[in-house]
Amino acid sequence: MGNSIFVRNRSVPIFIAVLALVALCVTFLSPAYGTGALSVSFTKVLGMTLCLCLAALAMDLVWGYCGILSLGHFAFFGLGGYMIGMWLMTARTEAVIRANLAESPIPPTEAEVSQATALQIFSVVGAEDWPWMWAVSDSLVLSLVMVVLVPGLLALVFGWLAFRSRVTGVYLSILTQAMTLALSLYLFQNDTGLRGNNGLSGLQNIPGAEAIGQERLSVWFFWASALALGLGYIGAAWLVSGKFGNILRGIRDDELRVRFLGYPVEVYKLVVFTLSAMICGVAGALYYPQAGIINPDEIAPIASIYLAVWVAIGGRGRLYGAVIGAAVVSLLSTYFTSGRAPDVDLGFYEISWIDWWPVLLGLGFVLVTLFAPRGLAGLFDYVVRRQDP
Amino acid sequence: MSTLLEVNGVSVSFDGFKAINNLSFAIGLPELRAVIGPNGAGKTTFMDIVTGKTRPDVGTVRWGEMGHSLLTKSEAQIAREGIGRKFQRPTVFEDQSVRDNLRVSLKKPRGPFSAMFDRVTEADHARIEEIAAEIGLSDQLDRKSGILSHGQKQWLEIGMLLAQDPRLLLVDEPAAGMTTDERNHTADLLKRLARSHAVVVVEHDMEFVRRLDCRVTVLHEGSVIAEGSLEHVMGIERVIEVYLGR
Amino acid sequence: MTRTALAALVGVFLALAAPLQAPAQSQPAADLQTLLQDNAELVADASRRTVQDILDILVDSQLPEVPQFLATWQDRELYQRNSDGLFVYVEDGDADPLTLIDISTGEVLGTAGSRDVTQLRPNRGVQGVIAATRVQFQLASDDPARRMAALDSIESDPEESHLALLQGLLDTETDPDLRARIEVILPALVIAFSDEDAPRVAAIESLSGNISLSARATLNPLLATRLELAEALPDGANIARELEPGSDALSREDAYEMLVEEGLAPPRVSRSDILSVLTANIVDGTVGGIPVAELNTEEARDRAYAALVAADLAPPAPSEADVTASLGSVVFFERYLEDSAAVTTAARETLDGIETRVGFYRFLDLSLDGISLASIYFLAAIGLAITFGVMGVINMAHGEFIMIGAYTGFVVQSLVPNETASLAIAIPLAFVVTFMAGVAMERLVIRWLYHRPLETLLATFGISIALQQIVRLVFGALTQPLTPPDWLAGSVTLNDVVSISSVRVAIFILAALFFVVLWLILNRTRLGLEVRAVTQNPAMAASMGINPDRINMLTFGLGSGIAGIAGVAIGLFAQVVPDMGTNYIVQSFMTVVVGGVGNIFGTLVGASMIGGLQKAIEWLNPTNTLAAQTYMILFVILFIQFRPRGIIALRGRAAGD
Structure with a gap:
């Protein structure tokens, strides 16, 4: 009776091996440490894809295992990005300001540096003072804590309200969608302190790492993303492979039965919802330094729906399904919408992939829902079952 | 024998329809009790009230030697107090193995963090095997419970109830969908349980009730109209009226 | 109150105005041209200082063609023939040769090259003096519109001399609109030009209760500090x-x-x-x-x-x-800045009184805004109240049905130019188009997913992005116009504070109509009965001889068709773009959930609450509609905690326990 997670959940060793292999390949093809077959920007795309996979993994925990279809998970992802973005922007701007002020005949005071930094960051929204939410933006450690804490806290408060009044099913989905819409509208306002629709930008410039260069940074971030995904996968697998996972699936399939067995269903939902939000926060905090910019559009309800769709396409309730779904759909989307795909000339009409990809994607969702309710990963079952009847 | 559960003067109505009307009921430990009554007599609503699923408009529900109220408690808290319930339609976790179904039911701390760090001990293992033997599912332990027959699911749910080790068992139509042998086995099992537990069985099947050979409470339109041995209540004119119509 | 104050004013005026009246009337001159020729230099080389002389002569002449002459002169369309100095009009200043016209008779005098005549170009100062003189003529005109125009010019550029003119007019004017204007302008003149406190205070008090913008514009400067x-x-x-x-x-x-x-x-x-x-x-x-x-x-x-x-x-x-x-x-x-305490006190009190009334009307206006917003939410959500509320289908493509309805209106309008006719065609056509789209979607996708509501959500989301993109490919991503007919273009105005655009009134009426019709369909027809039967227990309904497939199809089509009509209505005031539906989808779901699922009355209540609330929050913080939306959504989230089943909650098994 092995209790090691690598033995209990057969997908874990395979997943870690595949992930390590991918990381190795990317390293050998990267511009900084290998042949250079991959461009810096594509390395970043791959790293960002891993972050999206991590968010999808978190989504699978709540939806695939616990049956809570959250249509607001990108709010947590975005919040994680905003939390680290505040530090990146503050530290970077402050460094620039210090360099500029070094020229002046009399050295600047700390208050002057802080004021000038604030002016530089907030003049775009017509403000010049630090908003309260930037209070810890000068500390990397505290900002990293916020990456986990803020999404977790939002999930905790929202979840506590929603679960205790027993809002379930589609009602909960609509409520989570309302939550993310409210958050994005809040962030869109210029006077709420996060630069309105300008968002936070220049996040790819890591303070103190200017000498390293984007070529190497892109690979480092890819590694960090892969590490986070690997750890997230192991943690999630550990969570769902034990009794906790049994109870989650019980809640998904028959909430009443779990309740009558004496389990506090609301607490379980709250724990998994909050954990999942925290994972999303981490994923977002790794994603946006690679993307370079974050703005309230990222949190718009549609992003969260896409996240749910990736999980559905990959296959719910099996962790690797979510990762496959997120990776396949987001990479395909990048491929077809970046103009890399060759257009198809039908003689009377030329199919431009940039135009037609959203149509195909949308119809693809419909087909997968109708004909492959277990998603792409469900195909593995099919293959496996044919091998050992 | 001391009183374990005492329901007193309870009424509940849905949109003006009185599902339970001034109902009083008590059961001691150990005791086996059958609750019978025609459709719509309020048997299921009665169980809903005891288990916290439905809040009564008036009345009290007292539990245990100390006689504290159950009305302010949630379903999960009531279950942890030691009241187990088997539903009319078998509800088991169909996506999970029989073993896992029993494992989550075992009497252990119910908090999420205990669940995360839970390990199946030797004692747990032995208990699962023991219950599986009792309910005749020893050879099905590692199969998904969704592929079990209707009767086997009933058994499994009874097994989950046993694993919870409650003091009071509320059993709604345990014999539905079972063969005669299985029914007899079920009746024997319930009688055996009743030596150390309080057991309330709701049943339509008079043969099954007769076999239980216990005190019977007759419900009609949300109230108790008779109580006593099966022979006794069947002799009461009002009960005959209710069952046969006027 | 106003009357007595005005009577006091009149008394004050008689004294003031007397010296301004022209002292003597000269004999009518024989003819305008002669008069002008007598003073040819004053006309041809008019300066601000000297022009008043010739104007006085012209006014005194009382010739009927003087007003037209002054207008032409002021507009720089008067010419003088070089050969004989004759003043003439020309038919078309850009033509060559120019056609000369007699200033009195209007007869054609012949033609002349542009070098043969001199165009008279009075400067701005002269134009101003001419304009002031024309006001006198206009005020004496028989045409109320011209008198109103004269009042406009007095109000925009008041002079001391106007006091007497207006005073005279007040005695003779019978048109109620004109009198109302005079009653506002006259006090403004008194306040501006009178030297004594008593008439000014009386003038101020005559404005009390007058909520027009010009009254407030008259009073506010008095209180400048x-x-x-x-x-x-x-x-x-x-x-x-x-x-x-x-x-x-x-x-x-x-x-x-x-x-x-x-x-x-x-x-x-x-x-x-x-x-x-x-x-x-x-x-x-x-x-x-x-x-x-x-x-x-x-x-x-x-x-x-x-x-x-x-x-x-x-x-x-x-x-x-x-x-x-x-x-x-x-x-x-x-x-x-005003030295007289009596005047400022009177102005303060009068303005306070006016502000109170304005506040009341503002509230009324805000309530109308709220009702109008609620109607829009209701229209957007009512189709959803049927597909989601009654059938339980999460249709994320609902917003796209609204969009398709709007585009149907756009296509019809580009084929049928008459706006009224195109609207009359577009509304039923939009219903038909979206009804069929809805039926197709129900048959092809949704019916396979009735037991998997969350997956319906994903599948319909896929349809939603596909539809958006297809429309974008066909019509382009730019905003398309959907013009309301003229009779809907204006607004219904009660006074300077309360006004509401006609389109919004029409939308309110449409929303009310929808509510009544749908309520009747669902509660008073066989179809409604069957719909309710199928949604509550499809198996039982089927055994009673109802075909659930047909009912589901029709119900979904009905909900979609209504979304299409709503799309036409929304397109009349909002932008018609491929992704317009996304603006309505989340709000619509919230409207249905807040109101209570399963009955359209709940949707009405939900829409009223959300619309009213949003306007109320906007009123507290008028600069920021984003904040209003944010707080409104937060309120909805909290509200659902305390009433998870909405305002109008169904109880028992129908609620899906």
Whole structure:
């Protein structure tokens, strides 16, 4: 009776091996440490894809295992990005300001540096003072804590309200969608302190790492993303492979039965919802330094729906399904919408992939829902079952 | 024998329809009790009230030697107090193995963090095997419970109830969908349980009730109209009226 | 009240106006051309100083063609023939040769080349004087529209002489609209040009209760103030209020700044002043004996500055105590620009009364806004109330049905140019188009997913993005116009405060109509009965001979079709773009959920609550509609906690326990 997670959940060793292999390949093809077959920007795309996979993994925990279809998970992802973005922007701007002020005949005071930094960051929204939410933006450690804490806290408060009044099913989905819409509208306002629709930008410039260069940074971030995904996968697998996972699936399939067995269903939902939000926060905090910019559009309800769709396409309730779904759909989307795909000339009409990809994607969702309710990963079952009847 | 559960003067109505009307009921430990009554007599609503699923408009529900109220408690808290319930339609976790179904039911701390760090001990293992033997599912332990027959699911749910080790068992139509042998086995099992537990069985099947050979409470339109041995209540004119119509 | 005040005014005027009346009437001249020829130089070389003479002559002549002559002259369309100095009109100033027209008879006099005539171009000053004279003529006109135009020009550019003119008109004018205008303009003139308090106060009081913008524009300037300071409050000055430095109305900094400007106190030395003084006094890497590198704290800089002051290299900075003492030595007050206290008091009281009434009308206007917003939410959500509320289908493509309806309207309008006709075609057509789209979607996708509601959500989301993109490919991503017919283009105006656009009124009526029709369909027809039967228990309904497939199809089609009609209505005031549906989808779901699923009455209540609430929040913080939406959504989220089943909750098994 092995209790090691690598033995209990057969997908874990395979997943870690595949992930390590991918990381190795990317390293050998990267511009900084290998042949250079991959461009810096594509390395970043791959790293960002891993972050999206991590968010999808978190989504699978709540939806695939616990049956809570959250249509607001990108709010947590975005919040994680905003939390680290505040530090990146503050530290970077402050460094620039210090360099500029070094020229002046009399050295600047700390208050002057802080004021000038604030002016530089907030003049775009017509403000010049630090908003309260930037209070810890000068500390990397505290900002990293916020990456986990803020999404977790939002999930905790929202979840506590929603679960205790027993809002379930589609009602909960609509409520989570309302939550993310409210958050994005809040962030869109210029006077709420996060630069309105300008968002936070220049996040790819890591303070103190200017000498390293984007070529190497892109690979480092890819590694960090892969590490986070690997750890997230192991943690999630550990969570769902034990009794906790049994109870989650019980809640998904028959909430009443779990309740009558004496389990506090609301607490379980709250724990998994909050954990999942925290994972999303981490994923977002790794994603946006690679993307370079974050703005309230990222949190718009549609992003969260896409996240749910990736999980559905990959296959719910099996962790690797979510990762496959997120990776396949987001990479395909990048491929077809970046103009890399060759257009198809039908003689009377030329199919431009940039135009037609959203149509195909949308119809693809419909087909997968109708004909492959277990998603792409469900195909593995099919293959496996044919091998050992 | 001391009183374990005492329901007193309870009424509940849905949109003006009185599902339970001034109902009083008590059961001691150990005791086996059958609750019978025609459709719509309020048997299921009665169980809903005891288990916290439905809040009564008036009345009290007292539990245990100390006689504290159950009305302010949630379903999960009531279950942890030691009241187990088997539903009319078998509800088991169909996506999970029989073993896992029993494992989550075992009497252990119910908090999420205990669940995360839970390990199946030797004692747990032995208990699962023991219950599986009792309910005749020893050879099905590692199969998904969704592929079990209707009767086997009933058994499994009874097994989950046993694993919870409650003091009071509320059993709604345990014999539905079972063969005669299985029914007899079920009746024997319930009688055996009743030596150390309080057991309330709701049943339509008079043969099954007769076999239980216990005190019977007759419900009609949300109230108790008779109580006593099966022979006794069947002799009461009002009960005959209710069952046969006027 | 107004009447008596006006009567008082009239009395005042008779005295005022008498000397302004023309003293004598001269004999009518034979003919306009002769008159002009007699004063040809005054006309041809008119200057601001001299033009009044010829104008007086023309007015005195009382010739009927004078108004047209003045208008033509003012518009620089009067010509003089070079050969004989004759004043003429021309038919078309751009033609060559020009057709000359007699200024009295209108007969064609012949043609002339552009070099043969001189165009008279009175300058701005002259034009102004002519315009003022024309006002007199216009006020005497028989055409009410011309009299109204004259009043407009008086109001925009009032002169003392207008007092008498208006006064005269008030006695004779019978048109109620014109009288109302005069009653507003006359007091404004009195207030502006009268020297005595009594008539001005009477004029102010005559405006009481008048909520028009011009009345408020007349009164507000009377209450303008100027911030001043003095050693003590001056006697006899008309003072609005005394201000305490450090209060909300006057900060200490601003107050001290005033003192400095008056030369009553030395200027404060700001941090940046200190910095520039220090910078200017760097000697060998030190300032006041302190090394420059150490000057990176405020405390060190203060020490260095103090050292400079001691060395007499910098002006001493006044201490906080000095500032307080200086501020204490004077009083700050706001003085009315208007010297008469009686006038300002009357203006204040009258304006307060007006503001109260305006406040009431603002509230009324806001309520209308709220109702209008609620109607829009209701329209957007009503289709969803059927597909989601009654059938339980999560249709994320609902917004796209609204969009398709709007585009149907656009296509019809580009084929049928008459807006009214195209609207009459578009509404039923939009229903048919979206009904069929809905039926197709139900048959192809949704019916396979009735037991998997969350997956319906994903599949319909896929349809939603596909539809959006297809429409984008066909019609382009740009906004397409959907023009309302003329009779819907204006607005219904009650007064200067309350007005609502006709489209919104139409949408309210449409929403009410939808509600009644749907309520009747669902509660009073066989179809409604079958719909309710199928949604509550499809198996039982089927056994009663109802075909659930057919009912589901029709119901979904009905909900979609209604979304299509709503799309036409929404397109009339919102932008028609491929992704317009996404603006409505989340709000619509919230409307249905808040109202209570399963009955359209709940949707009505939900829409009213959400619309009203959003307007109320906007009223509290009018600059920020985003914030209003944010707080509205937060409220909805909280509301659902306490009433998870909505305002109008169904109980029992129908609620899906």
